[in-house]
Amino acid sequence: MDKWTIQDAEALYRINAWGNGYFHISEQGEVEVRLKDKSPDSSVSLLSIAKGLQMRGMKLPVLLRFSNILDDRIQHINESFLQAIADVGYQGTYRGVYPIKVNQQQQVVEEICKYGKQYHHGLETGSKAELIIALAHIDDPQAYVICNGYKDEEYIDLALRGLSLGIQTVLVVEMPGEVGIILERSKALGIKPNIGLRMKPSTVASGHWTDSGGDRSVFGLNTTQVIEVVDRLRNESMLDCLILLHYHLGSQIPTIHDIRVGATEAARVYAGLIHEGAPMGLLDIGGGLAIDYDGTHSDSSNSRNYSTKEYCDDVVEEIMNICKEEKITHPTILSESGRALVTYYSVLLMNVLDTNTFRYAPDASSFEQSESLPALENLLYVRTMLNEKNAQECLNDLNYYREEIRNKFLYGKVNIRERAAAEHVYWEIVAEIQEKYGIVNAAEFRKLEHQLSDIYYANFSLFQSLPDVWAIDQLFPIMPIHMLDVRPDRKAVLSDITCDSEGKIDRFIGDRETEDTLALHTPPEDDDYILGVFLVGAYQETLGDLHNLLGDTNVATVTFENGSFSLHNELEGDTVADVLSYVEYEPKRLEGMIRAKAEKAVEEGRITPLERRKIISAYTAGMRGYTYYETDQEE
Ligand SMILES: Cc1ncc(COP(=O)(O)O)c(C=O)c1O
The missing domain is CATH 2.40.37.10 (Lyase, Ornithine Decarboxylase; Chain A, domain 1)
Structure with missing residues (x-):
């Protein structure tokens, strides 16, 4: 070898x-x-x-x-877009917004807001809780907070109040019914909203997470609804609030073709909205920038057939071409990349x-005598017949005879020792087949490799x-x-x-x-x-x-430099008491129950008071322990 x-x-x-x-x-x-x-x-x-x-x-x-990896990713995505913009002389700029749902951990959001500030990287929220995180963390009047998801009055009020604080929130209309509430709340609070529309792209991308595209996608407005919303805003003299168009084809989009087609469709809708009289200015292309998890650089659902550079170049070019045809100003491009930002981080x-x-029984000595057991005769005979040409046939026979022995066991005709010996011999012969002939018949025996x-x-x-x-x-x-x-x-x-x-x-x-x-x-x-x-x-x-x-x-957050690392933050995982309380047990009450049980055992003379003490201390230590397998027990 x-x-x-x-x-x-x-x-x-x-x-x-x-x-x-x-x-x-x-x-x-x-x-x-x-x-x-x-x-x-x-x-x-x-x-x-x-x-x-x-x-x-x-x-x-x-x-x-x-x-450091998170910072590197923020830099990579922002600079790739800025470079693509510079390369073709695009007149607009780029603003990333990080979708909090992709990894909501406080450290992640904080780092993105801190390091991303130089690029005015903002946040995307899909719920009230996420908006509450965003309002506290964004501290940059040039960064956007894109408010997606189902919105009630409270969500809308929070976003409007964010505007008064100087935070650029945009309320994205996902369902036609939301427009009415947005208009009503903005009148009630006297705050003019930034409004966006989420369109339903007709493009359905390939991949695992792409139900966000197509007529049946659950979020977004079809073109008829888009026009209805525009008319409503115009009638209410609020069309000047419409500044953003958003779409999301899905996450982890493996093919660049789908991304191009999506951008083209969106740019046309964007132009249509400008022609309708909306001021616009922002085109939000959603998430979808994929990760090459399997390293194949292909269009498989675990990969992507493009680079970040190609993604940015194609999106910018596609939008620029449509703007030229439609004779409109280049919008600021927003993207909601989540996966592409945080995947490598953990x-x-x-x-x-x-x-x-x-492959081998750990202690084969138990089966040394197995050759002489009558129940094993057929299995052992297969071994004597085995050669390269009939390997598959022998495998079929082995499976048949093993099944026969298992059936005999069910009817009490083979005892447990005989059955164990049969299983041992079966695996031994299967391993022999795989070792001797597996390479020759690689395709046929691939399943065996898995079984063994x-x-x-x-x-x-x-x-x-x-x-x-x-x-x-x-x-x-x-x-x-x-x-x-x-x-x-x-x-x-x-x-x-x-x-x-x-x-x-x-x-x-x-x-x-x-x-x-x-x-x-x-x-x-x-x-x-x-x-x-x-x-x-x-x-x-x-x-x-x-x-x-x-x-x-x-969890340990570390940075690394010059061959050494420093530990910045450590979060202890859940203890047993933590997880019990998540499912509504009260650790103290459980402890009380054990104490009472142990006391009864003392009263009845089944254990001594000292033993009670040990039982209770083991129970409470277990409560404080890590939920995973612990190898070094502390005394
Ligand atoms: C509206 C929206 N934006 C952004 C994302 C993030 O997508 P990705 O992680 O592929 O960048 C998602 C996730 O599916 C989403 O639903």
């Missing part, structure tokens, strides 16, 4: 394809994080961060947030707790930390963050620690487009084996739930 190199590991996990320059493998075989244009010495190993946090008492799993680190191997793969139990909850893997089969890059100078010797699927069979990951990025298994190492005996799940900054934290009452993980 050839010597294993770092380049082999890079190719296996395709880190250079999806890492976008932020993640790479060091000569020491560890994943390092860095900023694209900085020298390799500025890189920091994720393992050193994990170990550093562990030494400070922060346990795995932990979500790392890299503020990495989930989790330790492997245990493995379950199918190990299960690695990792310390996380899919439902809490990676809900999109469960909900829509989203692919995230996953790989060990160390030992990458050693050839991985196992193939595995991952299981989380919820007791739910859905809590598994069995689709991975590999050297083929997607793989059913992930190449991993046999975990070291005396140390953690740590896996990283990358590109999890968008949507995952906000959509996660409390399945099995596994709560928020620990």
Whole structure:
């Protein structure tokens, strides 16, 4: 076998394809994080961060947030648009607005407002709660706060009052009925609103999250409704408040073609509104700028077939062309990119707790005598017949005979020891087939590779930390963050620690487009084996739930520079008491119930008072503990 190199590991996990320059493998075989244009010495190993946090008492799993990466993304998107504008001599400018729903965490919004201020980066809100966040954080009269979503009087009043504070809120009409309330509230408060319209694009983009386009999309106005709203505003002498057109084709749009067509349609509607007499000025192209999660740079739903530069160039050019034809002034272009801003920002680190191997029974000595068991005769006969040509036939026979033994077990004709021996022999022969003939018959035996793969139990909850893997089969890059100078010797699927069979990951990025298994190492005996799940900054934290009452993980916000990192903010994950209170238990009351139960046991002489004390202290310590698997119990 050839010597294993770092380049082999890079190719296996395709880190250079999806890492976008932020993640790479060091000569020491560890994943390092860095900023694209900085020298390799500025890189920091994720393992050193994990170990550093562990030494400070922060346990795995932990979500790392890299503020430098967030800043880099804000800069990248803004400068890409500004460059595209400069390149073609576009007369308008660009203003980004970050949709809070993509990652509402306070640190994220604060950083975007702080670092994004130089670009007048604003916020997009979809609810009252998000608007309340936005009003407190935006401190820049040139940044916009785009108010989308279903709006009641209170939402509208808040946005109008924001205008009095000098915050550029724009109330985007999503449903025809909203116009009446906006007009009524603005009259009542004596504040003239900035009004926007959300159009329903007829373009339906490809991809997972694209129901926002087309006639049946739930939000937005069709052209008939757009004209009705314009007429209403004109009749109320409020058409001068109409300054923005918004559309959103969907999130993670894989093809540039759809983006171009969407921009063209919107620019035509925008021009139509100007011709109708609205002042306009702002064209908001929504979100959708995709991330290349699988590193294929293709039009698959986990990727995108364009770069950020191409996206910006095409949008600007498309709008400019239509403006030229329609003889109208170039609008300020707004975009509501969320995913493109925050995806690279977070990495989930989790330790492997245990493995379950199918290929070899852990202690085969239990089955040494199995060759002589009559129940196994047929299975063993298959082994003697096996050759390259009949491998598939032998596999079929093996499945048949194993089924037969399982049926006999049901009818009491095979005992538990015989059945266990049969299962052991079955897997041994299947492994032999796969090893000897799997490469020759790669396509036929691909399924076998999956069947024979190990299960690695990792310390996380899919439902809490990676809900999109469960909900829509989203692919995230996953790989060990160390030992990458050693050839991985196992193939595995991952299981989380919820007791739910859905809590598994069995689709991975590999050297083929997607793989059913992930190449991993046999975990070291005396140390953690740590896996990283990358590109999890968008949507995952906000959509996660409390399945099995596994709560928020620990979070560490770090910046890295010149080969070292500094910890800026640490958030302890949920304790057991926290998650219990989320589902309406009162930890104190539960403690009281246990105290009473233990007291009764003392009264009845089943335990001593000292034992009662120990039981109660174990119970209260459990209440204070992390909801995930804890390896080092503090005394
Ligand atoms: C109205 C609106 N704007 C912006 C976004 C963010 O999209 P993305 O994360 O793809 O940039 C969404 C999400 O789907 C949205 O619904």
